[in-house]
Amino acid sequence: MAQDAPTPPPDVLAQALIGFHQEIPSLPAIYTEIKREVDNPDSSITRIGEVISRDQGLTARLLHLANSALFGFPRRIETITEAVSVIGLQQVRDLALGTKIIEMFDGIPEELLEIRAFWFHSIGCGISARVLATYHREPNVERFFVAGLLHDIGRLIMCLKIPDQVRRILIQARDQEQLAYKVEREVLAYDHADVGAALLESWDLPGSLSGSVGFHHKPGLALHFATETAFVHVADIFSHAMELGNSGSPLVPPLSPDAWKRVNLNPTVFNSAIREIDRQFSEVVKILLPSK
Amino acid sequence: MALISSEEIKVGMFLEKDVKNSHGQLLIRAGSEITPRHLTLIRSWGIAELAIRGNAPKNLNLLDLQDIKPENFAKAEDLLRPKFNRAGLSDPIMVELFRYCAARKAKALFA
Numbered sequence: 001m002a003q004d005a006p007t008p009p010p011d012v013l014a015q016a017l018i019g020f021h022q023e024i025p026s027l028p029a030i031y032t033e034i035k036r037e038v039d040n041p042d043s044s045i046t047r048i049g050e051v052i053s054r055d056q057g058l059t060a061r062l063l064h065l066a067n068s069a070l071f072g073f074p075r076r077i078e079t080i081t082e083a084v085s086v087i088g089l090q091q092v093r094d095l096a097l098g099t100k101i102i103e104m105f106d107g108i109p110e111e112l113l114e115i116r117a118f119w120f121h122s123i124g125c126g127i128s129a130r131v132l133a134t135y136h137r138e139p140n141v142e143r144f145f146v147a148g149l150l151h152d153i154g155r156l157i158m159c160l161k162i163p164d165q166v167r168r169i170l171i172q173a174r175d176q177e178q179l180a181y182k183v184e185r186e187v188l189a190y191d192h193a194d195v196g197a198a199l200l201e202s203w204d205l206p207g208s209l210s211g212s213v214g215f216h217h218k219p220g221l222a223l224h225f226a227t228e229t230a231f232v233h234v235a236d237i238f239s240h241a242m243e244l245g246n247s248g249s250p251l252v253p254p255l256s257p258d259a260w261k262r263v264n265l266n267p268t269v270f271n272s273a274i275r276e277i278d279r280q281f282s283e284v285v286k287i288l289l290p291s292k
Numbered sequence: 293m294a295l296i297s298s299e300e301i302k303v304g305m306f307l308e309k310d311v312k313n314s315h316g317q318l319l320i321r322a323g324s325e326i327t328p329r330h331l332t333l334i335r336s337w338g339i340a341e342l343a344i345r346g347n348a349p350k351n352l353n354l355l356d357l358q359d360i361k362p363e364n365f366a367k368a369e370d371l372l373r374p375k376f377n378r379a380g381l382s383d384p385i386m387v388e389l390f391r392y393c394a395a396r397k398a399k400a401l402f403a
Contacts, residue, residue, distance in 0.1 A: 135340045137314060179378050237386075240375070241393045254380035266295040267388040269340055274392055 120245025
């Protein structure tokens with residue numbers, strides 16, 4: 001008797017989706033250039049400043065961010081070189097990545113996914129991850145911001161590659177009042193987190209980024225970068241609970257006890273965290289998503 | 293011992309653990325009674341959380357609700373609850389988050 005072929009694991013299916021025809025946007029060239037300079041021991045802050053300055057839009061946004069509530073520096077940062085020296089090399093590189101990726105995804109039909117609302121949710125998650133990681137005294141909180149910002153990017157890829165299936169999944173999730181990632185798993189045997197991880201891996205980005213994106217709906221299973229993953233998981237819950245934007249699915253996901261243990265926070269910080277997230281969110285949205 | 297946020301620390305509370313800044317420098321020693329000068333120090337260093345002796349004061353989490361009318365808070369809770377349908381509101385942590393977010397929503401809607 002013929003047996004059904006076993007379903008391949010979700011990461012394999014997600015990689016197949018990434019590899020399936022050519023519509024995947026490529027990693028922003030400016031990021032590669034900044035990274036090359038940051039990794040080069042002979043480079044300098046001035047040199048990195050010059051590379052960034054070639055992209056005027058990016059330069060303006062990074063300067064805005066440097067002068068925003070995100071950092072709260074006591075004096076004005078006037079030049080990109082100054083921004084690089086006070087924010088840090090890796091941090092500027094990571095912020096540049098997030099900023100450029102937001103610009104890349106045009107052309108997703110509004111009836112399928114409201115792209116501005118999507119990025120509002122993503123920025124909300126990034127800010128939340130950053131604020132919560134600050135309470136944890138984590139070094140380089142910008143990597144938490146970028147991981148949060150990109151946590152749902154797989155859904156954008158799915159909108160580009162399999163729009164009809166995404167439409168059906170989001171409708172089914174709404175009708176059944178179910179979490180969209182659960183419906184994705186049920187229908188496709190993988191979810192948007194798997195696709196996001198496959199994309200970031202195909203771009204050769206750090207494992208902390210693809211790992212925390214890939215496991216943000218199953219943080220208890222993350223073998224590597226469990227702390228980053230836990231913060232993105234909790235931050236996603238905050239962004240949903242605070243109704244910042246819309247990821248395509250309005251429901252607040254449940255909290256993983258493993259992730260909660262790992263972020264090691266006390267609910268007494270919720271009040272000040274929420275206020276800080278609100279304060280940073282409104283400023284960062286204006287910088288990264290200026291109204292047209 | 294109880295962990296409380298820096299917004300809830302009051303003059304006269306006793307510290308269970310040392311308070312250090314982000315560079316690890318000691319600001320206030322464990323066992324100290326909080327003075328007004330300590331409050332300034334805690335705020336200016338952006339200390340988020342402190343360990344105090346004894347139990348956390350009751351109704352701490354309601355602090356921020358004092359200026360919200362109960363009926364407005366209830367309305368905000370009703371509007372927000374459907375979004376928490378699948379969030380597991382049997383989890384006490386999620387209940388706390390829900391309450392804070394409902395308070396925030398009440399303020400935004402009825403300010």
